[in-house]
Amino acid sequence: MTVDDKNINxxxxxVTPPAAEPxxxxxxxxxxxxxxxDSVNQKYKDEVKAREAAEKxxxxxxxxRLKEKEDYKALYEQTTSELSExxxxxxAFDSYRETMGxxxxxxxxxxxxxxxxxxxxxxxxxxxxxxxxxxxxxxxKPVGPDIAAGVRGAGGADSPVKLSPEEQQTARTFGxxxxxxxxxxxxx
Numbered sequence: 039m040t041v042d043d044k045n046i047n048x049x050x051x052x053v054t055p056p057a058a059e060p061x062x063x064x065x066x067x068x069x070x071x072x073x074x075x076d077s078v079n080q081k082y083k084d085e086v087k088a089r090e091a092a093e094k095x096x097x098x099x100x101x102x103r104l105k106e107k108e109d110y111k112a113l114y115e116q117t118t119s120e121l122s123e124x125x126x127x128x129x130a131f132d133s134y135r136e137t138m139g140x141x142x143x144x145x146x147x148x149x150x151x152x153x154x155x156x157x158x159x160x161x162x163x164x165x166x167x168x169x170x171x172x173x174x175x176x177x178x179k180p181v182g183p184d185i186a187a188g189v190r191g192a193g194g195a196d197s198p199v200k201l202s203p204e205e206q207q208t209a210r211t212f213g214x215x216x217x218x219x220x221x222x223x224x225x226x
Contacts, residue, residue: 138163145170149177179213182222 142163146154149170156177157166170177201209201216201223209219 135163138167142167142170150179153177182212 145167146157149157156173158169161169201220205219205223206216209216212219214222
């Protein structure tokens, strides 16, 4: 008989052989996924950089404020002296600008009305004066030389003067109308 059989006959509970101690799993390390670690680490680095940048900006702003407090008087005095030097120059400049404007207006008045549109509008006053000076010969009607050719007597003053085709061509060449040419011809 076996031990179990004996125990059954005695109405005792069967005895189980002593069991070996239960196997406990070895303590495992908690594993953090790499992506999570990287993101947390990057956030930390970003926050450190942001904090350092904010501290640097604050320090720079404080330095500037202190420097401005120290230098405001010297800066004020420097600016005042520069202003006192520039005021007469600004007044002279305004005077020159006004004079140049009047000079330009006078030169434009000399130019025939139909040719005034040739003057560039987007230019400065100085550029317009320079442009008129360069192109004055083209803009003004040329005055023909007074050679007293064809002087008539007093008898033909009331009759209209007829121009030959050559005279009409000459009048157009010099920018005169036929009437203007005829009037100048009568004076001679």
